[in-house]
Amino acid sequence: MLKRVAYYPGCSCEGMAIEYDQSVRALCYVLGIELVGIPDWNCCGSTPSHSYDPLLGAALAGRNLAIARSQGLDVVMTPCPSCLKALKTANQVFRERPSEFLDVLGMPFSGDVRAISVLQLLYEEIGPNLIQKAVKFPFKNKKIVPYYGCLLTRPPAFAQFDDPENPVSMDRLIEAAGAAVPDFPHKTECCGAALGITQRDVVMRLTGRILDMARAVGADALAVACPLCQQNLDLRQDQVNRALKENFNLPVLYITQIIGCALGIDRKTLGIEKLAVKTDALFQSA
Amino acid sequence: MRIGVFICQCGTNIAGTVDTRAVAKKAMEFPDVVFAVDYMYTCSEPGQKEIQDAISSHRLQGVVVAACSPRMHEPTFRRAVKKAGINPYMFEQANIREHCSWIGTDREANTRKAIDMVRMSVEKLRRNQALFSTQVAVNKRVLVIGGGVAGIQAALDCSDGGLEVVMVEREPSIGGKMAKLDKTFPTIDCSSCILGPKMVDVAQKENIRLYAYSEVEAISGYIGNFKVDIRKKATYVDWNACTGCGECTQKCPSKKAFDHFNEGLGATTAINIPFPQAIPKKARIDSDYCRYLTGGKCRVCEKICPVKAIRFDMKDEIVTEEVGAIIVASGYDLFDARVYGEYGGGRYPDVISAMQYERILSASGPYGGHIRRPSDGREPKEIVFISCVGSRDISVDRPYCSGICCMYIAKQAIMTRDHIPDSNCYVSYMDIRAPGKGYDEFIRRAQEEYGVKYIRGRVGRIYPRGDRLVVQGADTLLGVQVEIEADLVVLATGVECSAGARPLAEKLRISYDQHGFYMESHPKLRPVETNTAGVFLAGVCQGPKDIPASVGQGSAAASKVQALFSRDTIETDPQVAHVNENMCIGCGKCEQVCPFGAIRMKTLRDGSRKSEVLETVCQGCGLCNATCPNKAIQLRHSTDDQILAEINTLFD
Helix, strand or coil: CCCCCCCCCHHHHCCCCCHHHHHHHHHHHHHCCCCEEEECCCCCCCCHHHHHHHHHHHHHHHHHHHHHHCCCCCCEEEEHHHHHHHHHHHHHHHCCCCHHHHHHHHCCCCCEEECCCHHHHHHHHCCCHHHHHHHCCCCCEEEEEEEECCCCCCHHHHHHHCCCCCCCCHHHHHHHCCEECCCCCCCCCCCCCCCHHHHHHHHHHHHHHHHHHHHHCCCCEEEEECHHHHHHHHHHHHHHHHHHHCCCCEEEEEEHHHHHCCCCCCCCCCCCHHHCCCHHHCCCCC | CCCEEEECCCCCCCCCCHHHHHHHHCCCCCCCEEEEEEECCCCHHHHHHHHHHHHHCCCCCCCEEEEEEEHHHHHHHHHHHHCCCCCCCCCEEECCCCHCCCCCHHHHHHHHHHHHHHHHHHHCCCCCCCCCCCCCCCEEEEEECCCHHHHHHHHHHHHHCCEEEEEECCCCCCCCCCHHHCEECCCCCEEHHHHHHHHHHHHHCEEEEECCCCEEEEEECCEEEEEEEEEEECCEECCCCCCCHHHHHHCCCCCCEEEECCCCCEEEEEEEECCCCCCCCCEEEEECCCCCHHHCCCHHHHHHHCCCCCCCCCCCCCEEEEECCEECCCCECCHHHHHHHHCCCCCCCCCEEEEHHHHCCCCCCCCCCCCCCCCCCCCCEEEEEEEEECCCCCHHHHHCCCCCHHHHHHHHHHHHHCCCCCCEEEEECCCCCCCCCCCHHHHHHHHHHHHEEEEEEEEEEEEEEECCCEEEECCCCCCEEEEEEEEEEEEEEEECCCCCCCHHHHHHHECCCCCCCECCCCCECCCCCCCCCCEEHHHHHCCCCCHHHHHHHHHHEEEEEHHCCCCCCCCCCCCCECCCCCCCCCCHHHHHHHHCCCCCHHHHHHHCEEEEEEECCCCCCCCHHCCCCCCCCCEEECCCHHHHHHHHHHHH
């Protein structure tokens, strides 16, 4: 099992998704995984850089991997699926166009630093069995549905994690936390992503559909592993209610918060109070 | 030796990038060459005549033709030189087309290479010896592997021609996929009504021996004289005694056995007869579900059987048959729809495969021919068919078109509208491929007469809402997103090679393509032959095709066998291994490496051990030649001397 990984929070975890960052750090501390900061880490490049120039995007993300390597680490963990994609792309571009990539990067790069998501860390490195054993406060009589979004498992050849159309890793982790997991057909349907900025009606429709299905299968809450998914489903839930004349009231928690709670970590430490949709009902025993 | 060299231009195929005249001119400088010329089409009648004329006028003793692949025309030219009085093995063919002119565009380099290739052939020819075939008797029995419609047609045609036929079928009944179909396109003929009589013929013909529930275990020998080991799998019922009365299936208490014939819809009994028209109509015990074989208690069928046919101690049995030719008609499998997670096949009970729907439509199927949903037995009103599930999709390694799905979907949609007039049928398709006779008209009937709604575009996701299924996709003609709330979704699963295709090919020593379909000898001109003499192909094992094409191939393969068997003997290939006993030290390594069992060791009168080649069994692969430490065993026509002469001349 991995004991020590480089930690790349990305920009969301310093702002909108600060509770994701808090819960990842708290959970890893309890599980005995040392998160090593990447000194002077920089933006992964996100969508604008690779849209402008793929080499620029790859080099921006690659710099973080190179620093991690210089710290003697060979795994970088990030909570954000978009950062994960950028970090993995750096390795891919290095393999395909090594000389151009190194030229832009301007520092040593070995291409052997693996980038993984926090979900991958929990599912593949720690595993549901170990987590289940550590659970002190299981979610009894609660139904929580997992929402994976688009990037964590796709494209399959690139992600190399779980099933692209019907992933189950988060299902197993939620079950380990003691909650029931109803079959959730929309677990990989698009949430609308960044269209919330340019075409909000699309996000209203797509996010509304996911919330509608979650309600239909009787969910008490949703579990997510992506800051953008969380934002659309949680922060915009009020907007969705107004736009669609609905009254959804579904808490949307990060998977790290759910496991953290089950392990007995203080809710304040996990940043639960920062969520837009109130979670009180979820923590009342039925 | 007096050698003549003929350089073929092959129109512009060779002459386009090779200076054939220069090659011919250069060839005149090679040792023993007394005549060289280039010609437009050496394989044509005047081209062959030119060779024959040159043989007599220049008193040639050997001929080199530089042209296409020997695979294409070596037999042609060997015949031509033989007619002019030269031994056919005093001929060499240099492949300056596939190996030279078709590869590069640099005329000068190609010409240089062609000259080298001709030089090599001349050097080899200088060391050739006249070789002579022997005649071996042909065993005029034919093995047909697979009892689907292609194999049945082949067997019946051979039987009609008076040949003895051995048929091996893996399943408990013959009939293959066609026996499971309700109707056939584009005539809506009842499938079992047109196939049934043929199946009965197989059972009744005295010169057809049927091994059902059996598999080919091993094959040895060669054209005219194959030996085939057949594994008769244990049925736990003595089929000589069983009358197919079905009493046992009525009383069997294990009623949850997987119903293979009905594609897992409904269940059957552990002892069962697969379907009413089964041939042979005999009971078999499914050992996975039999209470006695799994739990040690029951034996109800044994008590009930009026002819005492139950044999719980039955074991697999190997029988050996000798035949002179083999027709492979081993069929195909259907793509596993569960691979597409977004469609939910295998997760949602009302997302079914087209073959399952075929069983639902069939009067002998699990619901007696009434269209019902597997989940709750309700009659569906909104039915969506999705084409190309496992066809034309490189992401699942199925880049090819299965060729039959467009048609069977149209048929199933027509049948659905016929059974349930107030239903709506939707077909999500990429393109409609209907090139057969009356096929496109059939699709138009589905659209125009039966009002089946065709939507061009792919489905992206299927998910349940309440007790229905939401089918989400695109209409790429209108450029809009489509959402249909369906009661039943039918996935048109494509054709893939049979799970056992590759191991069987290795037993038969025939080749297969990257998707496991068997390779024909020539894609246009030898469609039912393989590159292994005496082994022929029929049906979908060679590539996706519909029933008419499968039947056509079955008949074609049968006619090839009859042509082969019209002679009492066949000529053996003299290009086989030969032992120089003076040099053989009897180490036996050749015997160990021979993949065909064509070498055995013998003891001479002085007690020394020597190896011996069974010339009729030897396939001329040359492994023994390469292995022999003393170079005592030599492959005729490809001896060490000949190959080294070819290589050495390149470095002179």
